[in-house]
Amino acid sequence: MNKILFPVQAEYLKHFTDHKDPLILEMEKYAHENNVPILDKNSAAFMEVVIKMLKPKRVLEIGTAIAYSSIRIARNLKKKSIIHTIEKSEDNIALAKAYIKRSDVEDKIIILAGNALNIMPALDKKYDFIFLDADKNEYAKLFEFSLALLKKGGVILVDNLLWHGLAAEEKIPSKYQRSTDYIRSFNKAFIERPELKASIISVGDGLGIGVKL
Numbered sequence: 001m002n003k004i005l006f007p008v009q010a011e012y013l014k015h016f017t018d019h020k021d022p023l024i025l026e027m028e029k030y031a032h033e034n035n036v037p038i039l040d041k042n043s044a045a046f047m048e049v050v051i052k053m054l055k056p057k058r059v060l061e062i063g064t065a066i067a068y069s070s071i072r073i074a075r076n077l078k079k080k081s082i083i084h085t086i087e088k089s090e091d092n093i094a095l096a097k098a099y100i101k102r103s104d105v106e107d108k109i110i111i112l113a114g115n116a117l118n119i120m121p122a123l124d125k126k127y128d129f130i131f132l133d134a135d136k137n138e139y140a141k142l143f144e145f146s147l148a149l150l151k152k153g154g155v156i157l158v159d160n161l162l163w164h165g166l167a168a169e170e171k172i173p174s175k176y177q178r179s180t181d182y183i184r185s186f187n188k189a190f191i192e193r194p195e196l197k198a199s200i201i202s203v204g205d206g207l208g209i210g211v212k213l
């Protein structure tokens with residue numbers, strides 16, 4: 001059950017974001033059947049609008065998984081724009097490569113294989129748009145690296161900031177207490193960061209969006 005929107009509203013909104021593209025539908029099915037945590041459909045639709053508005057030339061994604069969000073981003077980029085996407089799981093990289101090959105945006109997506117904690121400090125050219133969607137317990141460090149790599153006026157999007165609704169709950173099941181505390185303290189840092197004008201919106205699992213000042 002969606003714990004952020006009331007179920008009836010979530011169900012209603014879902015109809016607007018159902019995709020028609022066979023590859024996207026196949027990837028959603030694969031992710032569902034194999035428990036791969038890809039971006040929520042409403043969040044993906046929102047992100048596509050942001051990409052169209054910003055027209056970023058250089059995009060960095062942290063957390064490729066099977067390249068569902070990479071393909072959705074790449075399809076909304078202008079002709080010469082590119083997306084670099086970082087993934088550490090070899091199994092996911094193999095799946096991502098196969099899906100990217102079948103997509104119409106193979107020329108726009110470059111996978112950077114390895115741990116983002118090692119890769120990001122070695123990147124020197126800055127980005128217009130960064131999508132952070134990796135392990136939540138590494139968000140603080142990955143956020144620091146992201147800010148350093150974001151151009152002034154560039155936009156960062158961060159997924160899962162409502163943490164399946166738990167970020168706002170009073171009673172947290174003990175096995176989620178640590179991760180919930182972590183997300184809460186990340187959210188505070190994200191919103192209060194002086195170099196960012198940031199907001200957290202209740203789409204999907206909670207999206208943080210910030211522009212670098």
Ligand SMILES: C[S@@+](CC[C@H](N)C(=O)[O-])C[C@H]1O[C@@H](n2cnc3c(N)ncnc32)[C@H](O)[C@@H]1O
Nearest residue numbers: 038039063065068069087088089115116134135
């Ligand atoms: C939530 S999934 C990404 C989903 C993808 N963005 C999408 O919406 O289609 C997170 C992915 O990040 C990868 N990951 C997590 N921490 C990472 C790190 N430090 N460096 C590189 N990849 C990482 C995981 O292996 C996993 O495939």
